[in-house]
Amino acid sequence: MRFWLLKAAGTLEDEELFLEYSVITIGWAELSDLSSIRNEAQVKRIMLEKYPGMQDERSSAWAGEIYSFITKIKKGDLVAVPLKTRNEMLIGKVIGEYEYRQISDFVRHIRSVSWLKTLLKEDFEEEYDVDLSSPETLSLIEAGSEKFSDITKIKSLGVLLEELNFTLDELGSLKERLLELTYRLAETEEISEVREIAAEMEKILTEK
Numbered sequence: 001m002r003f004w005l006l007k008a009a010g011t012l013e014d015e016e017l018f019l020e021y022s023v024i025t026i027g028w029a030e031l032s033d034l035s036s037i038r039n040e041a042q043v044k045r046i047m048l049e050k051y052p053g054m055q056d057e058r059s060s061a062w063a064g065e066i067y068s069f070i071t072k073i074k075k076g077d078l079v080a081v082p083l084k085t086r087n088e089m090l091i092g093k094v095i096g097e098y099e100y101r102q103i104s105d106f107v108r109h110i111r112s113v114s115w116l117k118t119l120l121k122e123d124f125e126e127e128y129d130v131d132l133s134s135p136e137t138l139s140l141i142e143a144g145s146e147k148f149s150d151i152t153k154i155k156s157l158g159v160l161l162e163e164l165n166f167t168l169d170e171l172g173s174l175k176e177r178l179l180e181l182t183y184r185l186a187e188t189e190e191i192s193e194v195r196e197i198a199a200e201m202e203k204i205l206t207e208k
Helices: 013-021 040-050 056-072 120-127 144-151 156-188 191-207
Strands: 003-006 023-025 076-083 088-094 111-122 138-141
Touching: 013 023, 040 191, 056 111, 056 138, 088 120, 111 120, 144 191, 156 191
Parallel strands: 003 076
Antiparallel strands: 003 138, 023 111, 076 088, 088 111
8 A cells, every 4th residue: 555645736616626536637628538548658649649849757747647547557556635615635545547538628537536534734744744845746645554554544434333332322301301402381471480490401502
């Protein structure tokens, strides 16, 4: 398992599509389907055919990033995507191979992901010693196995069911208590008792 930093967000609408469709993109939507690509040289050739005036050094770097997105990112790898419109990072697990599918004008070269959590950018930079202002679009993050474990830690189904049942029991008791107070409120005309009941209801609702 590897951890990738991918800085290829588009507009606010594109970022919402990342969440809605559970995908990541490398950008470069103007390039056609890259499914048949076998090496970086092929990617570079396609880029230079599209942009013949592109500098050789830059085209090599970008071709390497695109090729890594298509072939080197593996299912099960983790990916961190900084959002341009919010001070947050999306953290997800890659669950799909490369696809060419038009989701928007910007989002066409994609990989499917399962989003796991969000982190504040400053917390992410400090935790993983990453500079989000670096020029690379795609790069590897050096992180130990314990940090991977923290990201991917998911509660078992049994634990989730136990917590859900406990919450439902609490809600049931809360409903019964509020109904009891409501009946008392309806039956009394004493101002002092009304105030007492109202205060107790407010306390219950505030605590929950």
